[in-house]
Amino acid sequence: MEIETLTRTQVEKLQMSRLRTTLKSVYLNTNFYRTKFEKLGINPDSIQSLHDVTKLPFTTKQDFRNHYPFGLFAVPMEDIVRIHGSSGTSGKSTVVGYTKNDIKNWSKIVARAIISAGGRKSDILHNAFGYGLFTGGLGLHFGAEECGISTLPISGGNTERQITLIQDFKPRGICGTPSYILNIAEKMEEMGLDPRNTSIEYGIFGAEPWSEEMRVILEQKFSLKAIDIYGLSEIMGPGVAIECHEAQDGLHIAEDHFLVEVIDPDTLHPVPDGKDGELIFTSLTKEALPIIRYRTGDIGSITRETCRCGRTTARMSRVKGRLDDMIIIRGVNVFPSGIERVLLQVSELVPYYQIHLVKKGIMDSVELHVEVNREFYNRIGQDMNNAQATQLKRKIQHDIKSFCLITVGVILNIPNTIPRSQGKAIRIIDLRKKQILNS
Incomplete structure (x- = not known):
């Protein structure tokens, strides 16, 4: 897509325009951010360039919990068409909402991601990400439908049935957590089946950190190309960034929708491109729940060099780990x-x-x-x-x-x-x- 080959100047001009709109939205419509801004002595007009983003306050998962359930929403509930949330196993759930336009944008972002992974309209996609409050299943589902891909909403579990459907429906793509897809391969081998003989050519894997060694195992088990996808529900969901099938060398960030920074998690100061730190995201187009400088807790780095696939978007490294872990x-x-x-x-x-x-x-x-x-x-x-x-x-x-x-x-x-x-x-x-x- 043209948006993925813009010059750095064009990208930053678009980001700055959308950042201004986002800052006005949170300042006018979210008490949490307005109070934060006023304590720092800033307002939306204080941000005159992307470099000024460091003047803005951080947002953390605890902020979501402190304003549970809907305190961070920037639109009235009559404009919310969907709600997702975390499992809440380590405290209150982090609840996120979407307007109709948010869902439309998210679907297009994920559609672009699937194409980057090697997907095409004639595919059948076996979607083994969990459906429900978790954003993975529905996120990939709507994106695949936006591509015109036939989508099988199998979700997780019931592994033997998954195997039957893989054999019968012959999907070209599969998506899920790498650990669960590995579980499918093991079960197939126990049943005397060879996972390499399936129709699957590419896999989109995420929702948990996984290593290059795990990639090798998955690719050998299924004879597929294993693609890493990234996203958090607080930012949007899956599709924030994804590897391309051509290079598999860093995850292309949807920079027209998200502004990325990398900071030292101890000093909170920016680190240079190529150096590991905590990934920080600001949303640029979200209506229901715009997010400013969200501390993901994920450790990685970014590069802005043009990828050999031709895309000029900034790329983040594979996530090295989570601060929580x-x-x-x-x-x-x-x-x-x-x-x-x-x-x-x-x-x-x-x-x-x-x-x-x-x-x-x-x-x-x-x-x-x-x-x-x-x-x-x-x-x-x-x-x-x-x-x-x-x-x-x-x-x-x-x-x-x-x-x-x-x-x-x-x-x-x-x-x-x-x-x-x-x-x-x-x-x-x-x-x-x-x-x-x-x-």
Whole structure:
């Protein structure tokens, strides 16, 4: 599309025009932002260039919870046509709303993303993202329909039925969380089917951090091209950024709808392009819930170099991890994605694991629960404590220490014992408070 090949000057001119409209909207219609602006001694006219965005206040997930459910909406409820929200497992749900025009824009953004991933009008898309309050399922659904793609709203779970429909309907594309699509591949193999023999040519995967090693596994399992998609419900939903199928080298940001920054999460100061920091997004076209400088908690970097696919839009790196998920063990910061990178290179393991945070005396420690593959399990005679198993544990500990700089305990599990994902994978289990309460 023409919008994806604008010059940097053209992009910034469009962004500035839309930012002015957004700032006027939040100042006039949202008490939260008007109060924030006045405390800082600014108003919409204070922002004369994109560089001035640093004068604006941040928005956090806690702000959503403090104004639950509809306190951040900038339009009356009669203009809201859809409501989404988070699961609320770690507190009050973050509730977001959409006007009819918001849904229209979102659909076009996602349609553009699907085309970037290699989709086309003649496709059937198997949509295994969850439907409901989670934005993934309906976000991809409306975008696919905007493309004219035949969309199968299968959602997550009921894996054997999913496999039947993949065989019968012969979709060209599939989308879902990488952990659940991997679960589908494993179930197919258990049924004596080869996932490489399906009709699927591309997969759009997101909603959880995943490594390059996971990409390799998914591409080999299904003989497809695995494309990373990014989005948060607070910003809009899926489609904020996506990789292109030509390069798979960074996620193209829909810059006509979102302004991106990267900051140091400790100093809150901007960092230069190419350097990792916390991703910050400001919406430029949202009506129901415009968002100013939202702190995503996601760690990544951006580049503004033209991609070899020809798109000139800024690209963000794959998300390295979330600040919420960062593990701090004896002063060392580790993201689960770093541990995943190591584990997925160990040939004796299947790509399922859990990280248990435990107390050893007064010290925080990590117990890494991994699962051996069937071949290794049969070879060692089912004894998880014999010499070969002990050697494997030591190898994993050595590799984690070398790459992640932390010492972990390793628990080997027999095949099919670590829970499989039906949606988002649960990677971290924090047992420390429970241990303290029981002590």
